[in-house]
Every structure is written in structure tokens, then in C-alpha cells.
Amino acid sequence: MPEHGVQDAEFTVLKDADAVARDVADRLMERALAAKGPLSVALSGGSTPKKFYGLMAGKDYADRFPWERVHFFYGDDRFVPHDDPDSNAGMADRLLFSKIDIPAANIHPMPDSGDAEDAARAYERNLKEYYEADTLDPGRPLFDIVLLGLGENGHTASLFPRQPVLHERERWVATCVPDDAPHTRLTLTYPAIASSREVWFLVTGQGKQQVLERVRAGDPAEPASHIVSEGRITFLADSAAAGESRT
């Protein structure tokens, strides 16, 4: 399958952050209902997914969504206990998974204790068990959908500027200690994210306008610019992040 990068990505602009959340929920609903077998989704972190989680937990979506068919992984997490307010997995549990009926085996949080390197290796083993192979086959993506956020410093997942993880081409999961953000993190690497049918960047707020423009132009200084997918990349942005004024 040919690889796609950020410069040939689709770009969808929605009115505001609520509209972006609804668009993501509708897309996910459509993919999950159409899926013939299990669907693997890697969730993004930070605050952007909050609205999306709230929608998915609501009756309009929760009652129709085929939870038993979807496996939820994480693109990255802060290496803190899941009950820490900064935990991506803790946020998803609080806002979504605690409110719906989903098999516990379908939720795959990153480890949150012990040694960070051991935790990264453990999560990689988890992914390999799910994938039922130890090497990524270009014709058989690991993820159906990878959701990604975008930081103002150009990071995505926990692929932060100036960090060794940006050069990792073998491991599927690695640690990252940013020099411009708190917490040691665990993150999917570029090759793991590339093993996907679709990558959706969720980008909202005027603060992201400049970096979104640079990433869409493929500025190599931005870690997010180096994201590729075996399938399609789509930017789902609100008008503020897209620099469009919409009433």
C-alpha cells in the first residue's frame, strides 16, 4: 500500500470544536458499523478529545455504537498513575469508558507504573499479541484508525521536538522525556503510526493555526510533519485553527 503524508492529506474544516467532535464521532460510528471484524483505534491525548468522548458517551452514540467490535489503544500517555488528572487513559475512562458497556478486554491502556522502559516494552508486547505478529506487514495495518492531536510546538502523540524517539524506526512503542512539557511519556513511534488505514488529526483553537499551517506544508522542523500512513491522513480542524473566520 502506498504511504501518504501530511502534504497529501485531506483537510476538513468545521465551524467549531463541537462540530469537530461530532464529525469524529460520526466518522468513527460509520467505520465501526461498516467493519466486518474487529476495529483497532488508537486514541489521542491532551484536551481536544474531551468533547468527542462526551459525545460518544451520550445516548445518540453509545446506544448504537458496536463497542464489542472495537479495541481502543492509546497513541501515547503520560507515565503517571491512571487516576492522575494528567493521564490520557484516566481521562478516557472518566469521560467515556466508565459510562458505557464495553468489554474490559477491548480497552488497552498503557502501563502506568514501574520502570518506563519496561512499560514501553510491555505495551509493545500487548500490540504484538493483538496483531499476532512481531513485525509489521505493510499490507496489514496494525491500526484501522489513529487519532492524533497537535501541540503548538509541533509534537503529536508524544513525538516531541529534539527527542531521540523521532529517530526510532524499529520499536513500536518508546519512552520520551520532552524538554518542553511535563512527564515522561510512552508513545507510539512513527513506524507504528504508519501502520494504519487512516490517521485523523484533531486540531482546534486559534493557538494551533500557525503550527497547523507549517505541518500541512510539511515543515520538517515539526515532528507532526513526518507522520505517514499506509492509508489516508485527514486533518479535522475547526475554523479557528484553520485561520478561517466563520460566523
Ligand code: 6PG
Ligand atoms: C498528549 C497528547 C498530545 C496532544 C497534543 C494536543 O498526551 O499530550 O497526546 O499529543 O494530543 O499536545 O493537546 P491538546 O488537545 O490539549 O491541545
